[in-house]
Amino acid sequence: MDTVIRGARVADGTGAPLAHADVGLRDGRITEIGESLTGRHVIDAGDLVLAPGFIDMHSHSDLQILARPDHLAKVSQGVTTEVLGQDGLSYAPVDDTTLAALRDQLAGWNDDPEGFAWTWRSVGEYLDRLDEGIAVNAAYLVPQGTVRMLAVGLDDRPATESEMDRMRELVASGLHEGAVGLSSGLTYTPGMYASTDELVALCEVVGELGGYYSPHHRSYGKGALEAFAEMVAVSKRANCPLHLAHATMNFSVNKGKAPDLLRLLDEALDDGADITLDTYPYLPGATYLSALLPSWSAEGGLDATLRRLSDVDTRERIRADIEETGSDGAHGVPIDWESIEINGVRKAENAHLVGHSVAESARRAGIPAAQLYFDVLSSERLGTSCLMHVGHEENVQTIMRHRAHTGGSDGLLVGDRPHPRSWGTFPRYLARYVRELGVLDLPECVAHLTGRPARRLRLDDRGLVKEGYAADLVLFDPDTVRDTATFDDPRQQAEGIPYVFVNGIAALDDGSPTGALAGHSLRRRSA
Numbered sequence: 001m002d003t004v005i006r007g008a009r010v011a012d013g014t015g016a017p018l019a020h021a022d023v024g025l026r027d028g029r030i031t032e033i034g035e036s037l038t039g040r041h042v043i044d045a046g047d048l049v050l051a052p053g054f055i056d057m058h059s060h061s062d063l064q065i066l067a068r069p070d071h072l073a074k075v076s077q078g079v080t081t082e083v084l085g086q087d088g089l090s091y092a093p094v095d096d097t098t099l100a101a102l103r104d105q106l107a108g109w110n111d112d113p114e115g116f117a118w119t120w121r122s123v124g125e126y127l128d129r130l131d132e133g134i135a136v137n138a139a140y141l142v143p144q145g146t147v148r149m150l151a152v153g154l155d156d157r158p159a160t161e162s163e164m165d166r167m168r169e170l171v172a173s174g175l176h177e178g179a180v181g182l183s184s185g186l187t188y189t190p191g192m193y194a195s196t197d198e199l200v201a202l203c204e205v206v207g208e209l210g211g212y213y214s215p216h217h218r219s220y221g222k223g224a225l226e227a228f229a230e231m232v233a234v235s236k237r238a239n240c241p242l243h244l245a246h247a248t249m250n251f252s253v254n255k256g257k258a259p260d261l262l263r264l265l266d267e268a269l270d271d272g273a274d275i276t277l278d279t280y281p282y283l284p285g286a287t288y289l290s291a292l293l294p295s296w297s298a299e300g301g302l303d304a305t306l307r308r309l310s311d312v313d314t315r316e317r318i319r320a321d322i323e324e325t326g327s328d329g330a331h332g333v334p335i336d337w338e339s340i341e342i343n344g345v346r347k348a349e350n351a352h353l354v355g356h357s358v359a360e361s362a363r364r365a366g367i368p369a370a371q372l373y374f375d376v377l378s379s380e381r382l383g384t385s386c387l388m389h390v391g392h393e394e395n396v397q398t399i400m401r402h403r404a405h406t407g408g409s410d411g412l413l414v415g416d417r418p419h420p421r422s423w424g425t426f427p428r429y430l431a432r433y434v435r436e437l438g439v440l441d442l443p444e445c446v447a448h449l450t451g452r453p454a455r456r457l458r459l460d461d462r463g464l465v466k467e468g469y470a471a472d473l474v475l476f477d478p479d480t481v482r483d484t485a486t487f488d489d490p491r492q493q494a495e496g497i498p499y500v501f502v503n504g505i506a507a508l509d510d511g512s513p514t515g516a517l518a519g520h521s522l523r524r525r526s527a
């Protein structure tokens with residue numbers, strides 16, 4: 001054996017009780033589980049728990065996993081696989097024009113690193129680029145908004161039949177090249193311009209090819225239940241499995257309404273639907289600041305949006321949509337500027353805004369909050385990120401107990417103060433919601449974060465501690481594991497996680513990152 005982990009308390013990813021065992025690794029696989037195993041390198045586990053590596057079902061590492069391939073944010077919290085291409089917006093498939101537009105639009109999520117080599121255009125080429133060296137494994141979803149941008153452009157109108165054919169071709173090609181499904185961002189342009197019928201048509205392709213649909217649906221605020229119901233209907237009509245991205249019930253209008261969502265999902269599940277979901281164990285959300293704009297004001301792309309922001313009358317119309325009506329980009333809820341915190345800027349002249357709400361910064365400047373909002377967007381060319389303090393603890397706990405629940409960080413790795421979920425999601429589940437609050441027991445929580453997401457991804461050799469399976473493993477102390485990342489200091493390595501293995505290679509060794517790049521793309525298995 002290359003490595004033996006001796007005497008571990010094994011949480012195998014099925015939800016079964018912990019059981020002591022030695023686990024032997026060789027050539028990237030779990031080769032033996034038993035007693036008194038010997039190997040060239042032995043780790044005495046003591047009272048540590050050995051679990052499958054955690055699977056981040058909703059990640060925004062699309063660029064940073066390449067720009068900073070050691071990927072300490074995820075390695076240090078026990079993540080060994082993450083799913084990229086989320087929220088309908090990512091960087092493949094693209095042409096030169098679309099790539100330029102996406103680099104602008106997504107700068108608040110992923111930055112636009114100077115000198116970065118954009119060597120791919122297709123999904124397959126992007127996956128090949130990942131295979132050149134990454135710290136964790138990565139799966140990819142074809143982003144529906146990007147596909148619409150390629151085939152239709154940035155206009156708010158129905159797709160023509162020829163454009164629909166082109167979108168079907170792009171989705172099919174992406175899955176044939178290895179993508180595991182399709183994502184949507186239905187509060188982001190241009191994906192939000194798609195009708196229900198358009199989504200069904202694309203999901204039919206996904207279902208036929210053995211993938212799944214992962215939507216960020218049309219509202220997490222006003223009309224959230226109706227938005228969830230639309231996605232369930234799309235899945236049913238298209239005969240396509242459904243995975244609901246960051247399935248939260250946020251904003252004041254949804255306080256205490258998590259049981260309503262779960263009744264909707266349980267009825268569908270009991271009727272034979274194939275549905276899973278993911279959540280993050282925090283209350284605030286995070287996105288780019290311009291996401292709050294009404295969709296009509298973002299039509300046509302960045303330059304068109306900036307022209308509208310420079311026009312006094314148009315600014316007033318946008319302000320009324322955001323502050324009085326509740327724009328579609330702001331989930332139909334009138335924005336409370338006290339709840340919107342700027343956490344990342346691109347220009348030094350705006351650094352003083354970081355860590356403060358839009359309302360607080362506006363008071364300091366002696367101007368209306370909407371004016372500060374517009375001025376920052378214009379100055380930053382929309383490249384600003386924000387936190388949205390809109391969550392409810394009772395909803396978070398209720399949803400994470402559900403039988404279809406998995407974990408996802410939804411983490412953005414860039415900006416001055418990124419959301420701490422980027423570094424802390426998985427240890428926070430184990431510390432706060434297992435050890436401190438008892439919302440989940442430990443074996444059950446591990447199953448939520450490993451075996452269950454592996455089944456959704458159709459990974460038949462990952463997600464369990466089982467002989468023959470890939471040696472993606474995390475060894476942690478259940479008594480001390482905790483997230484140390486905070487909103488003020490978010491880039492902090494978790495405590496109580498001394499060892500992480502990716503494909504049998506130590507990425508974290510006695511608490512220290514090794515810099516190993518043992519991960520690779522996980523491509524769709526044939527249906």
